[in-house]
Amino acid sequence: MCAIEALERLARCERPRVVVGDGALSQLGALCSELGVGRALLVSDRGLVDAGHTQRAEKVLASAGIEATLFSSVSPNPSESNVQACALAAGEAGVDFLVGLGGGSAMDTAKGATFLLAGGGQMEDYWGRGKGRGEFMPLVMVPTTAGTGSEMQSFALITRERDGRKMACGDERAIARIVILDPELTASVPPEVAAHAGLDCLTHAVETAVTSCANPQSLQLSHLAFQLVCSSFSEALKTGALDARRNMLVAASLAGLAIEGSMLGAAHALANPLTARVGLDHGRAVATMLPHVVRFNAQDPGAAAGYEELCRATAIEGGSEGLAIRIEAWLDEAGVPRGLGAAGIADTDLGTLAEAASQEWTGGFNPRPVDASSLQGILQSAL
Structure with a gap:
């Protein structure tokens, strides 16, 4: 439906x-x-x-x-x-x-x-x-x-x-x-590229659902996109079924439209320096950071409620933590290492990355305020 x-x-x-x-x-x-x-x-x-x-x-x-x-x-x-x-x-x-x-x-x-x-x-x-x-x-x-x-x-x-x-x-x-x-057109996309793109779509759906400027229209789009990801991402990865790939294309467009009204959050702020300075693919970078950002944001009651509402029409239970766990499971399915250490990032790199992330515009729309110190803490949790 x-x-x-x-x-x-x-x-x-x-x-x-x-x-x-x-x-x-x-x-x-x-x-x-x-x-x-x-x-x-x-x-x-x-x-x-x-x-x-x-x-x-x-x-x-x-x-x-x-x-x-x-x-x-x-x-x-x-x-x-x-x-x-x-x-x-x-x-x-x-x-x-x-x-x-x-x-x-x-x-x-x-x-x-x-x-x-x-x-x-x-x-x-x-x-x-x-x-x-x-x-x-x-x-x-x-x-x-x-x-x-x-x-x-x-x-x-x-x-x-x-x-x-x-x-x-x-x-x-x-x-x-x-x-x-x-x-x-998506049938010829290499599996790794398709997986990273799908993770980017997932991150857009999750982040737009809780930003500080989300509105009723953008929330409807975020929720529809997330429901499609829940029903189709795993199938698209495993079998490449046409229906699943069609649903993921639609999900990506819906989430993209949601961004117009709600912007993005800390996962994107953290990911951009990972791409620019370390060479990590964008989809992999945002999705690697996403479960840690969800856990960080869940300390804000409004964001926690937003995550719970996002999951309501899906099979995901357990509120924010259940969502973070499911995101990590999708990372596993996509063959993406959960930790930043697998990308060659060391503890000594985190301060520079956090400072760069604090300058990114998307962090300003995160539901829980972030600065270089809090962003370094999120990076530490992802190491």
Whole structure:
């Protein structure tokens, strides 16, 4: 029932318009034609070129009379220069819209490029909310992983090169016009990538359910996303069943939409330095920290109640501790070590990591206030 409710919720979206279905990539050309556009920059990565997905997208666009130029130089955790290169490619090709085909990195790169194409300057100029300038090109998103939910968000997360900080650059004009959720595209994703993406989706659902600015609408989205994760993540990992992968794609989009209203919390604040300074994959980093953040936040009565409410429609019992234990079980299922020590992190690293985490914007929305000292304590518990 929650899967049906989730699909109905997405169907009510007007911006972006969401199309869900097996093989839905075949509708890309027709949907883009409705926007009145004719020349696309297809933003993707080499893995999707090798998998044949970019060629399929180009063919579908061509069938609708739309010419596509491929930009396949997306890097993980896209940097300022990566986004600038994408915007330059778009300008040189004379495109009138962009298609982000891939995981969060491809979609954030495409999204970031729309800021630069509209207003010029540097990505740092747009750090924050509502700083965009000019008229943004239409953006179409086609996620190939069930994780970030970037397809539903107005924010592009771009890495500042001089210190590795994640810059959240958001503007309502950067919201995609169309999102296509095709679970068939996720079949070629390597198991480890799929697992880490699913853990990112899980973390989004849990964190958005208790942030200090969560609201009734965002909570509904968080709860629906979490219910889908509970019913489908393990199955998607074990068998790769199409239904499970479809549910995870929908869950990722719902949780991504929840972020728009509720933001995130301490798990993301702690994870970003782990990615920037240690090279830990984002999904693994946030999920490794999540059970420890849940236990920390549970000392706040409001957060504890939020976790209990989140679990109410699932089989998870035991309140916050039961939730933390279940998250650890999902880490085990995904083959992700629970401790930071497995990533080569030592006790002597924690102070620097905690100080960096205290500067991250997401920590400001955590339900229980955090500072460098408390964040170091959470890192210590995860060691």
